[in-house]
Amino acid sequence: MSFFLNQVIIGIQLGSQYVMVALGLTLIFGILDISHFAHGHLYMIGAYLLYMVMVLGGVNYWLALFICMAALALVGMLVERAVYRPLRGQPQINTFIAAIGLILMLETLVRGIQPKALSVPKPIDKTLSFGGISMEVQRLIVIIGAILLITALQLFIKRTRLGTAIEAVAQDREGASLVGISVNRISALTFAVATALAAAAAVFMAPLAFISPEMGGVLILKAFVIVVIGGLGSIKGAIAGGYILGLLEALAIAYVSSAYKDVFAFAVLIVILAVRPTGLFRGRD
Amino acid sequence: MLELNDVHSSIGKHEILGGVSLRIEEGELVCLLGANGAGKSTLFKTIAGLIRPWRGEISFEGEVISRKSPDRIVRRGISLCPEGRKLFPRLSVRKNLMMGAYTRYRDKKEVAETLREVYDLFPILEERSEQDAGTLSGGEQQMLAIGRALMCRPRLLLLDEPSLGLAPLVVKKIMETIEDINRRGVTVFLSEQNAGMALAISVRGYVLENGRMVLEGKASELAGNEEVKKAYIGA
Secondary structure (H helix, E strand, O other): OHHHHHHHHHHHHHHHHHHHHHHHHHHHHHHHHHOOOOOOHHHHHHHHHHHHHHHHHOOHHHHHHHHHHHHHHHHHHHHHHHHHHHHOOOOOOHHHHHHHHHHHHHHHHHHHHHHEEEEEOOOOOOOEEEEEEEHHHHHHHHHHHHHHHHHHHHHHHHHHHHHHHHHHHHOOOHHHHOOOOOOOHHHHHHHHHHHHHHHHHHHHHHHHHHOOHHHHHHHHHHHHHHHHOOOOHHHHHHHHHHHHHHHHHHHHHHHOOOHHHHHHHHHHHHHHHOOOOOOOOOOOO | OOOEEEEEEEOOOEEEEEEEEEOOOOOEEEEOOOOOOOOOOHHHHHOOOOOOOOOOEEEEEOOOOOOHHHHHHHHHHHEEEOOOOOOOOOEEEHHHHHHHHHHHOOHHHHHHHHHHHHHOHHHHHHHOOOOOOOOHHHHHHHHHHHHHHOOOOOOOEEEEOOOOOOHHHHHHHHHHHHHHHHHHHOEEEEEOHHHHHHHOOOOEEEEEEOOOEEEEEEHHHHHHHHHHHHHHHHO
16 A cells, blocks of 8 residues: 555656646647647756756755746746747747757757756755655755646636736637737746746756756657646636646556556547547637 | 828738728728738738738837837737637636736736726626636637737737627627727727628728728718629618
8 A cells, every 4th residue: 555655646746747848738738739748858957957056056945946937937938039939920830840840950069068867966966754754855846846836827727817918818819909909028927937836846856867958858748648638728728738647647557567657648648639639628728 | 199101011922902092080980991812911910010912111109110020010009800810729818818918018017907998898707717718709810919918018009800700799790999099099990891890880981902992082982982882781
């Protein structure tokens, strides 16, 4: 039983990371109809920035968290302005190619500067144990950090004027322009929020694994699985989908084989889409 | 107040407006008649800044606005209640209205007053304030669209076919409300296929055909014009 509970905790922790990345993707998709494939690579940049600020710069982990989130928010706005905005109104394939270009550029750039995988020390290197369950503090940080950020995002969207404007643009772009919302500003804001969330996920996860130039690749595929399972553009769907995928993966690792964990993730996608082609939740809410 | 001078605009490669000129004075209620595809909606979208004219000039209260973005134009005091309403279907009625006041967030007190006025104009919206806009009936959605357009306190309200697809009784109610809004000091420019109703409440009217103004005159004159009768009133 305690083995099972341990796996559940690991699953929730994996899911937390997925949710933080998938939420950004789903927001961007809802607002701009863009499949932002480079999102995972911005996550990777967040992890490297943490390494620079914390390991090379000697800054405290928690301060580094805020620095990384703020810096990546700016990077996100830059990507929207320089890569996606000029392509607005053009066929989807153009945006897709631009995203692939950005992925290759970022990955090659990082590999050129630092080809080896790096590791970041844990801010609190302890393991808690109670009743047969043992848990590294860092996993707890991922889980609680994700809950706090997800709640903050929900409050921002449901309770503030700018957050509601994000929903308004997602639901009717022309209507939003007509009430005086600047769609460009809201797009930039959405990219800033989404990329800051990805940076937070990277900062939380980095101490648990090596950081490498290709770490964003598999992650973005899974985040897309989640966004599709959840119903494109749905926030609730991304949250539910992220935790479901994390749990499935952790249980697959524990009871089947770690080599097959990704097989499970994508098999679930295929099955869910066969049964419910529109995803678990209605999109764009 | 609003002046269009030889305005040309296109959607894609198709020229929809081929040189439209018109003038609207402060306080007027002016209607725009025209068949489907005459370019009424394009004309309104061009005034609101959603479509940029490639030739000609639009000025509002003496200032050229034809190169401004839609949000700037809203801030200048022009509000468009578009054809098809363009509501936010999964936001509540109240949030839709509050989004209408997006540009006025600094004066919370005045926004609350405008919200009160809109609720007085359309009491059903207050009853349904927590319901999602998408769950309202067609008539209620139209009221919400007009209410939302009023939330920014426009000096000029553009109404694009507000009666489209609504039952006669609801149309009557909406037309009365439009007259009421105009009496409260808002200049109104109204497009309609339902010419009889529109001419009855307007002072003046224009007739648009294939992207050009073909007739203009007092509402009473237009209502008596044989061609207008034949084409738009069906008498």
